[in-house]
Every structure is written in structure tokens, then in C-alpha cells.
Amino acid sequence: MKPLTLTFAVLLNAPAFAAPNPAPRVPLVGDWRLTFSDEFDGVNADLDTEWISQNGPSGHILCSRWRENAVVANGLLRLLNKKEKRGGQEWTSGNIWTKRKFQYGYFEARYKFGAATGLNNSFWLMTQEAKGTPGQFEIDINEGHFPGEVSTNIHRWSGEHIAKSRAFRMGTQPSHNFTLETPLNTDKLRLVVRDKGRFSVADLRVFAPSAAGFPPAPQNDKPAAELAGVPNLALRSKASVSAALEEKYGVANAVDGVTGNDSRWVAENKPGPQTLTLEWPQKQNIGCIQLLSGWQDGSKRVGVVGDFTLQYWDGAQWADIAKASGRGMDLSREFHTYSLLWNEKELIWYFDGQEIRREPNEWCHRAAPVWLSSAIMTWAGEVTDKIDGTSMDVDYVRVYQLNEAPKSAATDMNFQKAIQPLPTTARFADPDYFIWCGSPIKGDDGKYHLFYSRWPKKFGFQAWVTHSEVARAVSDSPFGPYKHADVTLSPRGKEFWDGLCTHNPTVQKFGGKYYLYYMGNTGDGENTKGLNWTHRNNQRVGVAVADKPEGPWTRFDKPVIAPTPGFYDALCLANPSVVARPGGGYLMVYKAVADKKPLPFGGPVLHCVATSDNPIGPFKKEVKPVFVKEGVHFAAEDPYVWVQNGRYFAIVKDFAGHFTNAGKSLALFESADGLKWDVAPHALVSNLEVKWQDGRTQKMNLLERPQLLIENGVPIALYCAADEGTGSTVNLQIPLKFEP
Numbered sequence: 001m002k003p004l005t006l007t008f009a010v011l012l013n014a015p016a017f018a019a020p021n022p023a024p025r026v027p028l029v030g031d032w033r034l035t036f037s038d039e040f041d042g043v044n045a046d047l048d049t050e051w052i053s054q055n056g057p058s059g060h061i062l063c064s065r066w067r068e069n070a071v072v073a074n075g076l077l078r079l080l081n082k083k084e085k086r087g088g089q090e091w092t093s094g095n096i097w098t099k100r101k102f103q104y105g106y107f108e109a110r111y112k113f114g115a116a117t118g119l120n121n122s123f124w125l126m127t128q129e130a131k132g133t134p135g136q137f138e139i140d141i142n143e144g145h146f147p148g149e150v151s152t153n154i155h156r157w158s159g160e161h162i163a164k165s166r167a168f169r170m171g172t173q174p175s176h177n178f179t180l181e182t183p184l185n186t187d188k189l190r191l192v193v194r195d196k197g198r199f200s201v202a203d204l205r206v207f208a209p210s211a212a213g214f215p216p217a218p219q220n221d222k223p224a225a226e227l228a229g230v231p232n233l234a235l236r237s238k239a240s241v242s243a244a245l246e247e248k249y250g251v252a253n254a255v256d257g258v259t260g261n262d263s264r265w266v267a268e269n270k271p272g273p274q275t276l277t278l279e280w281p282q283k284q285n286i287g288c289i290q291l292l293s294g295w296q297d298g299s300k301r302v303g304v305v306g307d308f309t310l311q312y313w314d315g316a317q318w319a320d321i322a323k324a325s326g327r328g329m330d331l332s333r334e335f336h337t338y339s340l341l342w343n344e345k346e347l348i349w350y351f352d353g354q355e356i357r358r359e360p361n362e363w364c365h366r367a368a369p370v371w372l373s374s375a376i377m378t379w380a381g382e383v384t385d386k387i388d389g390t391s392m393d394v395d396y397v398r399v400y401q402l403n404e405a406p407k408s409a410a411t412d413m414n415f416q417k418a419i420q421p422l423p424t425t426a427r428f429a430d431p432d433y434f435i436w437c438g439s440p441i442k443g444d445d446g447k448y449h450l451f452y453s454r455w456p457k458k459f460g461f462q463a464w465v466t467h468s469e470v471a472r473a474v475s476d477s478p479f480g481p482y483k484h485a486d487v488t489l490s491p492r493g494k495e496f497w498d499g500l501c502t503h504n505p506t507v508q509k510f511g512g513k514y515y516l517y518y519m520g521n522t523g524d525g526e527n528t529k530g531l532n533w534t535h536r537n538n539q540r541v542g543v544a545v546a547d548k549p550e551g552p553w554t555r556f557d558k559p560v561i562a563p564t565p566g567f568y569d570a571l572c573l574a575n576p577s578v579v580a581r582p583g584g585g586y587l588m589v590y591k592a593v594a595d596k597k598p599l600p601f602g603g604p605v606l607h608c609v610a611t612s613d614n615p616i617g618p619f620k621k622e623v624k625p626v627f628v629k630e631g632v633h634f635a636a637e638d639p640y641v642w643v644q645n646g647r648y649f650a651i652v653k654d655f656a657g658h659f660t661n662a663g664k665s666l667a668l669f670e671s672a673d674g675l676k677w678d679v680a681p682h683a684l685v686s687n688l689e690v691k692w693q694d695g696r697t698q699k700m701n702l703l704e705r706p707q708l709l710i711e712n713g714v715p716i717a718l719y720c721a722a723d724e725g726t727g728s729t730v731n732l733q734i735p736l737k738f739e740p
Contacts, residue, residue, distance in 0.1 A: 021033075021034040021037075022034070022037075022398070023583070023584075024106055024108055024339070024398070024400055024583075025108055025337045025339060025350070025352070025353040026106065026108075026339060026341065026350050026353050026583070027581050027582065027583025027584050027585055028106055028341075028400065028402075028582070028583050029581070029582050029583065029643070029646050029647065029648065029672055029673050029674065030402050030403075030582070030646035030647065030672070031402065031403040031646055032106065032400045032401065032402055032403070033400065033401060033403055034398060034399070034400055035102075035105070035399050035400065035401045036050075036098070036100060036102070036370075036397075036398070036399040037396065037397065037398040037399070038050060038051075038077075038396065038397050039075070039395075039396045040072050040075060040076055040077040040394060040395070040396065041075050042072060043072065044071055044072045044073065046072060047070060047072050047077070047096070050098060050099055050100070051070075051096040051097065051098060051099065052096065052097055052098075052099055053065075053066070053067035053070055053094070053095070053096045054066070054067075054094075054095040054096070054373075055067055056087055057087035057088050057089055058089070058095075058375070060377075061120075061375045061376060061377045062089060062090060062091050062376045062377055062378070062383060063081070063089055063090075063091035063092055063093045063375060063376040064086050064087030064088070064089045064091075064092050064093075065092065065093050065094055065095040065373070065374075065375075066086070066087075066092055066094065067094075069081075069082065069092055069093050069094035069374075070094035070095075070096050075395070076393050076394060076395060077372065077393070077394040078391040078392070078393050078394075079093060079094035079095075079096075079114075079372065079373065079374040079391055079392040079393075079394070080092075080093065080094060080374075080389075080391045081093045081114055081116075081119065081374055081376060081387050081388065081389070081390045081391060081392075082388060082389070083385060083387065083388040091376045091387070093373075093374040093375060093376060094373065094374055094392075095371070095372075095373035095374070095375070096371070096372050096373070097126075097128075097369040097370065097371040097372075098369040098370045098371075099369070100369065101367035101368055101369050102125075102367060102368065102369075102370065102399055102401070103365070103366065103367040103368075104342050104343050104344065104401065104402070105342060105399050105400055105401040105402070106339065106340070106341050106342075106399070106400040106401075107123075107125065107141060107339060107340045107342065107370060107397075107398075107399055107400075108337055108338070108339035108397070108398045108399075108400075109123045109141070109337070109338055109339070109372070109394060109395075109396065109397045109398075110335050110336065110337045110338075110394070110395040110396050111123065111335060111336070111338070111372075111392060111393060111394040111395060112331065112332055112333070112334065112335050112336075112392070112393045113144050113145075113146050113147075113331045113332040113392060114146065114332060114374060114387070114390035114391055114392050115146060115147075115330075115332035115333075115386075115390050116146055116384065116386040116387040116390050117145070117146050117194075117196065117380065117381030117382045117383070117384070117386075118376055118377065118378065118380050118381045118382055118383035118384065118387055119145070119146055119374060119375070119376060119380055119381070119387060119390065119392070120143050120144070120145065120373070120374065120375040120376075120377055120380045121142070121143070121144035121145070121146075121374055121392040122140065122142065122143045122144070122371065122372070122373045122374070122375065123140075123141045123142050123338050123370075123371070123372060123397075124138060124139060124140045124141055124142075124143070124370075124371045124373075125138070125139045125141070125340075125342075125364075125368045125369070125370060125371065126138040126139070126368055126369070126371060127157070127366050127367075127368045128368070128369065129366075133158065134158050134159075135158055135363070135365060135366045136156070136157035136158040136366075137154070137155060137156055137157060137158075137363055137364045137366070137368070138153070138154070138155040138157060139153075139154055139155075139340065139342065139347065139364055139368075140152055140153035140154075140155075141338050141339065141340040141349065142338040142349075142351075143380075144331060144338075145196050145197075145380045145381055146330075146331070146332055146381065147306075147307060147327065147328065147329070147330045147331065147332065148169055148170045148171055148172070148306055148307070148327075148328040148329040148330060148331050149167055149168070149169050149170070149195070149196060149197065149306070150167065150168045150170055150331075150338065150351055150356070151165065151166075151167040151168075151197075152165070152166050152167070152168075152349045152356070152357050153165040153166075154347065154359065154364065156362075156363045158363075162363075164359065166302070166357055167197055167302075168302075168351070168356055168357075169195065169304055169305075169306035169307075169328050170306075170328060170329040170331065170351065171306075171327075171328040171329030172304045172305070172306040172326065172328040172329075173304070173326075174202075174292055174293050174294045174301045174304045175217045175218060175219060175290075175291070175292050176217065176290065176291040176292075176326065177214075177216075177217040177288070177290050178288065178289045178290070178291075178310065178321070178323065178324040179214065179287065179288045180286065180287055180288065180289070180321065180322075180324070181322070181323075182322075183208075183209045183285050183286060183287045184285070184286040184312050184321065185283050185284070185285055185286075186283055186284065186286065186312040186313050186314070187279060187280050187281070187282060187283045187284065187313065188277065188278070188279050188280075188312065188313035189206060189237075189277070189278045189286065189289070189310070189311070189312050189313075190275050190276060190277040190278065190310070190311050190312075190313075190318065191204060191275065191276040191277075191291070191305075191308060191309075191310055191311075192273050192274075192275050192308060192309045192310075192311055193267065193273060193274050193275070193276075193305050193307070193308045194273050194307040194308065194309075194381075195305060195306050195307050195308070196271065196379070196380060196381040197269055198245065198266060198267060198268075198269045198303060199266075199267050199293065199294070199303045199304065199305050199306075200249075200264040200265065200266050200267070200293060200294055200295050200303045200305075201254040201264060201265045201267075201276055201291070201292075201293050201305065202218070202253075202254070202258075202259045202260075202263065202264045202292040202293060202294065202295070203218045203254065203255070203256075203257065203258065203259045203263075203290070203291070203292045204234055204254050204255055204276060204278070204289070204290070204291055205218065205232050205234050205257070205289070205290040205291075206232065206233040206234045206237070206278065206284070206286055206288075206289055206290075207230050207231070207232065207233060207286070207287055207288040207289075207290075208230070208231070208233060208284065208285050208286065208287055209285055209286075209287030209288075210227070210229070210230045210287060210288075212227060212228075212229060212230060213227065213230075214227065214230060214287075214288040214290075215227045215230065215290075217290050217292070218259045218290055218292040219259065219292070232257055233280070233284055233286070234255040234257075234278055235255065235256070235257060236280070237255060237278040237279060237280050238278070238279045238280070239251045239252065239254065239255045239276065239277065239278050239279075240276075240277050240279075241254075241265055241267070241274070241275065241276050241277070242267075242273075242274045242275045242276075243267065243268035243270060243274060244265060244266065244267065244268060245266040245267065245268050245269075246266070249264060249265060249266035250265065251265050251276065253265050254276055255278065259292055261295045261296055264295060266303075269379075271378045271379065271381060271382055271383075272382050273382075286312075289310055289321070289324060291305070291310075293305035298623075299623040299624075300623075305326065306326060306327070306328035307326065307327055307328060308325060308326050309321075309324070309325040310324035310325065332390075335393075335395050336351065336352050337350070337351070337352055337353065338350070338351060339353075342361070342364065343361065343402075343672075344361060344365065345360065345361055346358060346359065346360055346361050346676075347359045347360075347361050347364065355675075358676075370397060370399065372392075372394055372397065374391070374392040413644075413649065413668065413670075413680065413682060413738070414682040415666075415668060415682065415684070415685040415686065415718070415736070416682065416684055416685075416686075417738075417739070418715075418736045418737055418738045418739075419686060419718070419734055419735075419736060420734070420735035420736065420737050421691045421692055421693040421735070422479070422690060422691070422692050422693060422732060422733070422734055422735065423479050423480075423692075423693050423735075424692065424693070424694060425477070425479055425480040425481045426479040426480050426732060426733035426734070426735070427480065427730050427731075427732055427733075428450065428452070428473060428480060428481070428482040428730060428731040428732075428733075429728060429729075429730040429731075430454065430484065432456065432457060433454040433455060433456060433457060434454065434455055434456075434457055434461060434464065434729045435452055435453070435454055435721070435729050435730055435731055436452065436453040436454070436464060436468070436503075436705065436721045436729055436731075437451075437452050437453040437503065437504055437505055437705045437707075437721055437731075438450055438451070438452040438705065438707060438719045438720070438721055438731035439451045439452070439505050439506045439507045439707045439719070440478065440507075440707065440709045440717070440719055440733075441507045441508070441509060441514070441549060441709075442478075442709070442711070443548060443549045443550075444548065445548075447474050447475065447476060448474065448475045448476070448477065448478055448482075448709070449472055449473075449474055449485075449507075449549035449550075450472065450473040450474070450475070450482050450719070450731065451470055451471070451472055451488060451505040451506075451507050451516060451549075452470070452471055452472075452473060452505065452731055453468045453469070453470060453471075453502075453503045453504065453505065454468065454469060454471050455467040455468045455469065457727075459527045460527070461729075462528075462529075462530060462531050462532075463527050464501075464503060465501060465503075465521070465531055465532050465535045465536050466500065466501055466523070466525060466526065466527055466528075466532045466535050467500075467501065467527065468501050468502060468503040469487055469489060469490050469491065469501075469502055470487070470488045470489035470502045470503070470505045470516070470518055471484060471485075471486065471487045471488060472484075472485045472486055472487075472488050472549065472550070473485055478709050478716060478717045478733060479717065479733045479735060480733055482731075485550070486550070486551075488505075488516065488544075488551065488553055489502040489505075489516070489518060489520075489544060489553065489555065490502075492555070494522045494523070494524075494525060495522075496520075496522060496557065497520060497521075497522060497538075497540055497542070497557075497558065497559055498518075498520020498521065498522065498540070498542055498555070498559070499520075499522045500521065500522045500523060500525050500535070501519075501520060501521045501522070501535060502518050502519070502520050503518065503519045503520075503574070504517075504518055504519040504574055504575050504576065504705070505517070505518045506518070506576060506577055506578065506640070506707060507549075508578055508579070508580075508615075510580055510586070510615045512547075513545055513546070513547060514545070514546045514547070514548065514549055515543055515544075515545055515578070515615050515616070516543065516544045516545075516546070516553065517541065517542070517543050517560070517576040517577075517578050517588075518541070518542060518543075518544070518576070519539050519540070519541055519542075519573075519574040519575065519576070520539075520540055520541075520542050520559065521535045521536070521538040521539045521540065522535070522538055523535040523538055533599075533600035533601075536572065536600070537571055537572045537593075537599075537600060537602070538572065539572040539573060539574045539593075540559035540561065540562050540563075540572070540573065541559055541560055541561040541562075541573055541574065541576045541588075541590055542555070542556060542558075542559045542560055543556070543560045543615070543616055543617075544556075545616065556616070560616060560617045560618075560619060561573060561576070561588065561590060561610060561617075561619055561621075564621065567592075567594070567608075567621065568592040568594050568604075568606050568608055568625050569590075569592035569593065569594070569608060569621075570593075570594050570595040571593040571594060571595040571599075571602040572593045572602075573590050573591060573592050573593065573608075574590065574591050575590055575591035575607075575637055575638050575639060576588055576589075576590045577589050577590070577639050577640050577641040577650075578615065578641075579641050579642055579643055579648070579674070580643070581611070581643075581674065582643060582646055584613075585611055585612060585613050586611065586612050586613075586614070586615050586619075587609065587610070587611050587641070587648075587674045588609070588610045588611070588612070588619055589607055589608070589609055589626065589639045589641050589650065589674075590607065590608055590610070590639070591605065591606075591607055591637050591638075591639070592605070592606050592607060592608045592625070593605050594606070597633065603633050603634060604633035604634065605633065605634040605637065606625035606626075606627070606628060607625055607626050607627045607628075607636065607637075607639055607652075608621055608622065608625055608626070609621075609622040609624075609626055609674065609675055610622065622675055624675075624676075626669075626675075626676075626677045627639065627650070627652055627659075627669060627677060629658040629659070632658055634655065635654070635655060635656075635658045635659075636652040636653055636654055636655065636658070636659070636667065637652065637653050637655075637704075638652060638653040638704050638705050638706060639651070639652045640652075640706045640707050640708060641674070642708060642710060642715075643674075644710075644713060644714070644715075645713070647670060647671070647672065648670065648671040648672070648673070648674040648677075649668065649669065649670050649671075649680070650668070650669040650670075650671070650677065651666055651667070651668055651669075651685050651706040651708075651718075652666070652667050652669065652706075653665075653666060653667075653704045653705075653706070654666065654667040659679050659683050660683045660684040660685075661683075662684050662687050663687065663688075664687070664688055664702075664703075665684060665685070665686065665687045665688070666684075666685035666686045666703065666706050666720075667679065667683050667684065667685060668680040668682065668683055668684070668685050685706070685718070686703060686718070686720075686734075687703075688700045688701070688702075688703050690703075690722075690732060690734065698724070700722045700723060700724060700725070701723040701724070701725040702721070702722060702723035703720050703721075703722050703732075704720065704721050704722075705720060705721040706718060706719070706720050707719045707720075709733075714738060715736050715738070716735070716736055717733050717734060717735055717736055718733075718734040718736055719731060719732070719733050719734070720732050720734065
């Protein structure tokens with residue numbers, strides 16, 4: 001199915017994923033190598049070279065499993081399910097595992113489910129030591145269940161058994177609104193759910209036909225919307241269910257008009273369809289049915305109903321209501337990728353390249369083989385003759401492992417040792433303007449271009465929010481002297497999102513073009529005594545593009561990142577920093593201001609991460625904030641992010657030593673993937689003091705907006721905005737010298 005050279009060797013000196021090795025579906029940070037792959041492009045006998053097959057019965061499931069049921073043909077491995085008596089069981093299937101064992105890495109398989117309920121379509125890792133051996137575990141990358149459930153599990157098999165499971169019904173949605181083209185007249189209505197496993201129904205609502213329309217579909221933790229003259233008929237029905245998990249999650253919760261986590265019917269985890277039935281003493285005219293399922297687990301809604309049908313009693317039998325059903329994704333129709341990133345600290349699951357689950361690694365630390373198996377079992381759904389002749393079809397299995405680089409300045413970064421005294425030229429100021437920010441880049445002309453913020457001193461320092469513009473200065477040296485060249489992003493009219501103010505510039509070069517990210521805003525343009533909150537709360541993040549630093553620069557009519565209601569950036573956002581991801585794509589970190597605290601300031605003030613395949617977006621926001629200090633609503637700002645030797649680093653302004661224990665300072669963070677950040681071992685980048693080559697030590701009132709000049713992959717200068725306390729603000733270019 002795919003022309004690919006089979007590779008099992010570790011290529012220590014080759015560039016990552018050099019041909020013919022395929023890249024993983026998930027971008028990986030670091031020096032990764034394809035250490036195992038089976039593309040199943042050979043003949044059936046080739047399977048025995050790298051795999052071992054079960055040949056015998058399986059006491060815990062309904063099928064025995066045999067080598068004959070694992071067939072390689074036409075570029076696929078097929079694990080065949082057959083209704084045949086063998087090994088004392090009524091069914092047969094296939095189960096194989098690698099001869100090699102792996103400790104940590106990225107594991108990826110592309111396969112299709114068998115198209116029947118009652119099947120466990122599995123890609124997993126499990127140790128094989130003797131019973132009682134310490135450190136025994138199992139990681140289920142996916143125990144897939146038809147039609148669309150991805151089930152992820154961790155088991156500790158040493159000592160007391162502990163299991164942590166989480167299932168995802170792909171392609172489902174929690175809220176449904178079914179407006180019936182032809183109203184029904186019935187005294188019974190029911191919801192039939194065919195999903196395997198536990199699910200919840202938060203609210204089932206029923207309305208008579210209405211010329212005025214119907215209330216909006218229900219949402220979690222929001223009171224059920226009402227519409228005058230359109231009563232919810234479910235409130236006066238007699239409701240019953242096939243089974244409930246426990247009394248407090250009984251049927252009454254599903255028809256009470258309340259949608260929060262504490263008011264839901266939770267179905268018992270058992271095979272076969274489950275039902276929620278509504279009955280009325282007299283027939284009702286029904287024009288609309290609404291359903292909200294699942295429960296809220298942080299930012300995700302889980303336990304959502306996926307495979308369901310709404311039915312009515314026609315006087316003789318139950319009949320399906322036209323266009324009132326849900327199915328979700330059918331993972332037996334097409335191939336999908338299932339993968340796991342497993343390291344010493346955590347486990348991260350992915351579906352088609354998108355993260356779906358992340359857990360700390362508490363007990364999975366031994367080498368284990370990779371398993372592929374199909375199994376027939378009642379807890380995977382109803383077992384019927386439809387299973388006979390189905391198969392789990394595997395396109396490939398690949399394992400990537402990280403080559404640990406020797407410790408270096410990049411992995412043990414210590415700015416306190418690297419910072420050098422400043423030459424007197426490394427101070428950029430303007431007598432008529434406040435100078436702030438400052439992002440450097442070396443142009444194709446060999447000169448150094450500094451993009452900085454400026455605004456007239458006559459308006460006062462707080463006018464940065466109303467009158468700032470992004471300008472450019474040029475120098476022959478990274479350490480100045482810089483000379484103002486031109487204004488890069490000037491005011492262009494209050495009708496534009498960035499029409500009156502541009503600020504926070506940070507410049508990058510990607511693929512031969514220059515990208516200038518910045519904060520922009522608009523408003524009334526008034527220079528107020530304090531901060532102009534209208535302008536501040538209109539802050540958005542944008543990007544301008546040019547072929548060379550001197551322009552011309554193309555600006556866009558919309559920001560590249562804007563607030564999302566209910567999210568951490570619901571009020572405004574600023575301070576962007578963007579980096580190319582080693583595995584492809586782009587990552588942005590930015591300051592986010594929520595609207596949970598009193599206005600106009602709002603808050604809390606946190607930082608968010610967003611990713612994109614294109615430097616101009618669209619960017620997809622990650623759900624968890626970063627650089628967080630528990631109990632502090634504004635701990636940091638001004639992030640600058642870069643990648644060095646395959647690892648992400650970030651410098652932020654630490655308002656009060658929350659991360660450095662050094663008071664007002666600059667703090668260093670590090671990350672393996674740019675999504676989850678930890679304070680670096682040498683957290684302190686700089687306090688407020690700078691040393692000059694002439695022997696002076698100068699303490700600044702403020703030292704902020706850190707940016708780096710990086711040459712040949714190593715930072716050579718730390719650029720910062722500084723308030724000298726004399727009514728003068730400047731940009732400083734601090735030399736860095738890291739030990740090789």
C-alpha cells in the first residue's frame with residue numbers, strides 16, 4: 001500500500017526522518033529515530049520475523065486466537081474474526097506481539113476496526129514477566145470498539161490491580177436539536193442508546209409544535225431556556241430507564257430541565273442497548289426533541305451519547321423518528337492513526353495526530369513488547385453473528401525513540417553564567433520618545449534590525465496603550481549603536497482593529513519571509529491621566545509579513561489571535577512570541593486576560609499556547625494555561641520562546657520572584673513539546689541590575705520584554721526594555737557567552 005523501505009536500525013548520524021523513513025503523525029521535539037516499523041508489505045511468512053503469535057484459547061474472552069487468523073496480504077495485516085469452534089471456544093481471532101521490547105518512545109499504528117459490536121480492536125503495550133514480578137503494567141493505546149469508541153487504559157498488574165480508563169466517542173456532539181418536519185402524535189417516546197460503556201443523559205426535552213419556534217438546545221450548567229407558550233412536555237411525563245448506575249444518578253435527573261453535572265442519568269455499564277422512556281396519560285403532539293448528554297470534565301465533555309435513535313410508539317410497535325438519531329464516526333470505514341508518547345514522566349495519547357489524553361507516568365517504566373490483537377468479548381458490545389468474517393486491518397506499526405543528546409549549554413542553560421558586561425554602545429534611546437520592547441533580527445544585508453515600540457514623551461508613559469507605534473532601528477553590530485530608520489507599523493485609522501496603537505513587536509524569519517507579530521488595538525484615541533482601559537481591553541495579536549526587514553510590510557484586516565468568550569483570553573491578549581516547531585508547524589505563546597475578575601482590569605492574567613500549520617494562522621488554542629503560579633492571578637508576562645537543540649525554552653518577566661525567588665526578575669522555563677512547561681533548573685535569568693564594561697553597576701526600575709538574538713543556534717544577546725528611573729526608557733543589548 002505504501003512504497004517504504006523497512007527500517008529497524010537506529011540512524012545515529014542521519015538527520016531526523018531522513019528518507020526513506022516516514023515522519024510521525026505527531027510533531028516530536030528532539031532527536032528522534034525510527035527504531036522499528038512494520039508496513040506489512042511483504043508476504044504472510046514475513047510476519048514471523050518480528051512477531052510472535054498466540055496459538056491457543058483465551059480464558060477471559062470468547063475467542064481462541066491463532067497464527068492462521070493473522071494474515072499479511074496486499075499491504076495489510078488482517079486479524080480475522082471467525083465463528084468456528086477451536087480451542088474449546090466458539091470463536092477465533094488473532095493476537096500478536098513483537099519479539100523486541102521497548103522502554104519509552106512514540107508508538108503509532110494506522111488501522112481500521114472490525115465492523116461489528118463485541119470486538120476489541122487493540123494496539124497496546126504490556127510487560128510479560130512472571131506473575132508477581134514488580135513493575136508489571138499495561139498501556140492500551142486504543143482498545144477500539146465499533147463503531148467509534150477509542151478506549152485508553154493504564155493497568156498496574158503488580159500488587160493491587162489499579163486501572164485508569166478513559167473512553168472517547170469520536171465524531172459525537174453532546175447537544176442535539178431535532179425539529180420534526182412532521183409532528184408526532186403519541187403517548188410514548190424513547191431514547192435508545194447502543195453505545196458500549198458508561199454514558200450520561202443530562203436533559204431530554206420535548207416540545208409541542210410551535211409557530212413561535214423552540215428554545216435553544218440545552219447546554220451544560222446553564223438553566224434550561226424557556227419560551228413563553230412552549231412548555232417542556234418531558235417535565236410532566238412518567239420516565240423510566242433500563243438501568244441506572246446508582247440511585248443519585250437516576251432517571252428523574254434526565255427530565256428535570258437541569259443540565260449540570262449533578263443532575264444526570266448515568267447508565268449502568270452493561271452490554272446491549274439501553275433506553276430512556278417517557279410516557280404520558282394521553283397522546284401528545286410533538287414538534288421538537290432536544291438532547292444534552294455527557295458530563296463536563298474540565299474543558300472536555302465526556303460520556304457523550306454517540307450511537308442513538310429516538311423512537312415513538314405508533315400504537316403497535318416502536319418506530320424510528322425520521323432524522324432523529326446520531327452515529328458519530330464509524331472507525332471501521334477508513335484508516336485512522338492511534339498513537340502514544342511514553343516517557344519517564346508522562347503518557348500522552350493521540351487520535352489522528354490530535355492529543356486526546358495526558359496522564360502522569362506512575363508505574364510504566366519497564367521495557368515491553370508492542371501488541372496488536374482482536375478479541376471477542378461481551379464488554380465490547382453485543383456479540384452477534386455479524387462478527388463472523390470481519391477483521392481488524394492494520395496498515396502499519398512504527399516506533400520512534402529519542403536519542404539522548406549529551407548535556408550541554410542548551411540542556412543545562414545558565415544565563416547567570418552567560419551574561420556579560422554591556423559595552424556603552426548597547427543602549428538605544430531617543431530624547432523625544434519613550435522606547436520599549438525591542439526584537440532583533442539579522443537581515444540578508446548583514447545588518448541588525450531592531451523592531452521596537454515608541455511613543456512621544458509629551459503624552460506620558462501610560463500613553464503606550466494609545467499612542468505606541470512599531471519602529472525600526474539599524475546597526476552594524478548586535479550591540480549597537482542602533483539608529484532609528486523608519487516607522488514599520490504606523491497608525492492607520494480607528495476603524496481597523498490595530499488602527500491607533502501597535503506594540504509588543506517580535507520578529508521571526510520563516511521560509512525566506514519575515515513575520516512581525518505584535519499587539520494592536522483601537523479605541524477613542526484619548527490620552528487619559530491613567531491607563532486608557534478602552535484601548536487596553538481592545539488588545540489583540542496580529543502579524544505583518546515582508547520579504548525584507550525594511551518592508552514593505554503587509555498588514556491584515558483581522559488579528560491572528562482574538563479573544564474567545566469564556567476562555568482565559570476572553571477580555572484581551574498581548575505579548576505574542578512565535579517559534580517554528582521542530583516537527584513542523586508553528587507555536588505561539590501569548591499573554592491572556594480573562595474577564596473573571598472585576599473590570600476594567602479583569603483577570604486572571606495567564607499565558608496560553610496556540611499552534612498552527614502556517615505562520616499567519618489560523619492558530620488553534622490549547623486548553624491549559626502555562627507559566628502558572630497557584631494562587632497568583634498575575635505572576636508573569638512578556639514571554640519569549642525559542643527552540644534550542646530540540647528543546648523549548650522561554651524567558652518571562654517574573655513580577656515578584658514567584659519562579660526565581662529573586663524578586664522582580666526574568667525567569668527561565670523549559671519544555672519538551674512547548675505545551676507543558678516547567679521552571680528550568682537555573683530559573684534566574686537576570687535581576688534588575690546590569691553591569692557595564694566600564695565597571696559600573698546600574699539598577700533599573702524595570703527590566704522587561706526579553707528577546708534573544710540567536711546566531712548559529714545559540715543566543716548571543718539578550719535584548720530588554722529598561723526603565724532607568726530618570727524619565728528615560730531604553731533598549732539594552734546584553735551580551736551572552738554560553739560555554740560550549
